[in-house]
Amino acid sequence: MQAGKLIQLLKTLNKKEFKEFQLFVGSEFYNKNQNLIKFLEFLSAYQGDFESDKLEKEVFFKKHYKGEEFEEQKFRYLQSDLTKLLEEFITLQEFQKDTFQKKFFLLKSLHQRNQDKFFLQELENIKSLNDQSTFRDSDYYFNLHRISELSYEYTSEKRNRAFDNSLQEVIDNLEITYLARGFRYYCEMINRRNILSVKYNLSFFDDLVQYLRNGTFDDVPAIHIYRLIHITLTEPENLNNYKELLVALNNSGNKFSQKEERGMYVFAQNFCIKRINRGETGALQDIFDLYKTMVSKNLIYEGNYISQPDFKNIVTTGLRLGHDEWVGQFIEDFRFKLNPEFSENAFTYSMAWVHFTRKEFDKALKMLLRVEFNDVYYHLDSKSLLMKVYYEMEEYDGFFSLVDAFKIYLRRNRYISEVQRETYHNFILLVNKLMKIRLGKNDMNWALFDEINNTRPAADLAWLKLKSDELVVKSKLKTRE
Numbered sequence: 001m002q003a004g005k006l007i008q009l010l011k012t013l014n015k016k017e018f019k020e021f022q023l024f025v026g027s028e029f030y031n032k033n034q035n036l037i038k039f040l041e042f043l044s045a046y047q048g049d050f051e052s053d054k055l056e057k058e059v060f061f062k063k064h065y066k067g068e069e070f071e072e073q074k075f076r077y078l079q080s081d082l083t084k085l086l087e088e089f090i091t092l093q094e095f096q097k098d099t100f101q102k103k104f105f106l107l108k109s110l111h112q113r114n115q116d117k118f119f120l121q122e123l124e125n126i127k128s129l130n131d132q133s134t135f136r137d138s139d140y141y142f143n144l145h146r147i148s149e150l151s152y153e154y155t156s157e158k159r160n161r162a163f164d165n166s167l168q169e170v171i172d173n174l175e176i177t178y179l180a181r182g183f184r185y186y187c188e189m190i191n192r193r194n195i196l197s198v199k200y201n202l203s204f205f206d207d208l209v210q211y212l213r214n215g216t217f218d219d220v221p222a223i224h225i226y227r228l229i230h231i232t233l234t235e236p237e238n239l240n241n242y243k244e245l246l247v248a249l250n251n252s253g254n255k256f257s258q259k260e261e262r263g264m265y266v267f268a269q270n271f272c273i274k275r276i277n278r279g280e281t282g283a284l285q286d287i288f289d290l291y292k293t294m295v296s297k298n299l300i301y302e303g304n305y306i307s308q309p310d311f312k313n314i315v316t317t318g319l320r321l322g323h324d325e326w327v328g329q330f331i332e333d334f335r336f337k338l339n340p341e342f343s344e345n346a347f348t349y350s351m352a353w354v355h356f357t358r359k360e361f362d363k364a365l366k367m368l369l370r371v372e373f374n375d376v377y378y379h380l381d382s383k384s385l386l387m388k389v390y391y392e393m394e395e396y397d398g399f400f401s402l403v404d405a406f407k408i409y410l411r412r413n414r415y416i417s418e419v420q421r422e423t424y425h426n427f428i429l430l431v432n433k434l435m436k437i438r439l440g441k442n443d444m445n446w447a448l449f450d451e452i453n454n455t456r457p458a459a460d461l462a463w464l465k466l467k468s469d470e471l472v473v474k475s476k477l478k479t480r481e
Helices: 005-011 015-026 034-044 057-064 072-097 099-112 116-131 138-157 165-195 203-212 221-234 239-255 258-277 283-296 308-320 324-337 340-357 361-368 376-393 396-412 418-439 446-454 461-480
Strands: none
Touching: 005 072, 015 034, 015 072, 034 057, 034 072, 057 072, 072 099, 099 116, 099 138, 116 138, 138 165, 165 203, 165 221, 165 258, 165 418, 203 221, 221 239, 221 258, 239 258, 258 283, 283 308, 308 324, 308 340, 308 376, 324 340, 340 361, 340 376, 361 376, 376 396, 376 418, 396 418, 418 446, 418 461, 446 461
């Protein structure tokens, strides 16, 4: 049987959900077609193995449509109808998880049925339910807006003009919802524009943000934090803005869902990354402290798995700072909490860095040659690390071949932002000059030493400075001889 929509959706159900779906299909309220019950029972035998060659539509048809010739169209109707039931089941499952949604639709129904007494009782209940939420994100204010909007509709219909606070609440909560949610996407667009080569029309929010920068709505945690995030994105040289953001996250981070709080910390990471690329002292330690905070707060997870980029960056940052033991324990504790699709790649790349740090360059090279470049960031980081391995091993042919290939990749890949392109281009330029000096093609000169210290942005400036210092020392010793 072809792995169409029905099979793909069935694969997403765990055993408990599959059993509940069978009960759902077996209920006459949702389904009166007995053939669909039999069809699902037939499929249940292959749960966990829907790719089996034994799962053949002709087998089912022969068993349940005795004496009839197999009809492709009739079988497609079965698949289509069962898929619709499955989609309805998944929708209801999601709806059941949202207590507010259920209460809100009950409230709306009571209003439509003119049950004023019960409507007013339920209105107070849903207000209390929303107030009990620990979150103060855009969803919280959106829910407030929906409550106040329905309350306004009720009072308006009853022509109770004296009781009209709800109208002001409709506007207030809608304004906060829009600003909190819009500000988040606005910051993400600026961030992507900085990282990737993309363009967005931001003119409306560019004007609006000037109004917000004077501190208006700072009593709303979501707007306050995204205002600070916006400042770190637009004023990357001001460290005080970053410190103020960390204070705000520490004081109000628990007012957001884990997913949104994680996103806020990612913005803080990006601020540190820019400082690292500028060679700013202390930036590496700052981002490592940030990662450790995210680990302690379980914010390195994307859904059920650890974020692949975070895993990679935690490892490389910790190793650069000399925390070998901590990194080794981290890899051991978390490698199996990565998405299985990417876990081997992340582990291989991480171990390449461990071996590189321990000066086990042969082992690092073997690991790097096994890394699959499944995204642009792995490609950039893996190539720069491979270049350093070739440098340390004095593998000149491999090094210069990689220089050419890396330049072409930077020039041709349209998903790399100009900042990223410049960062890695400068790294290639500088390490290439260091290698030529090491080969004796060029003499060590102070101009290169100054160039390394003054070139911004450039990847891994600390390593470049270390290699430069080594060549300076070697040059001095050679002069004395």
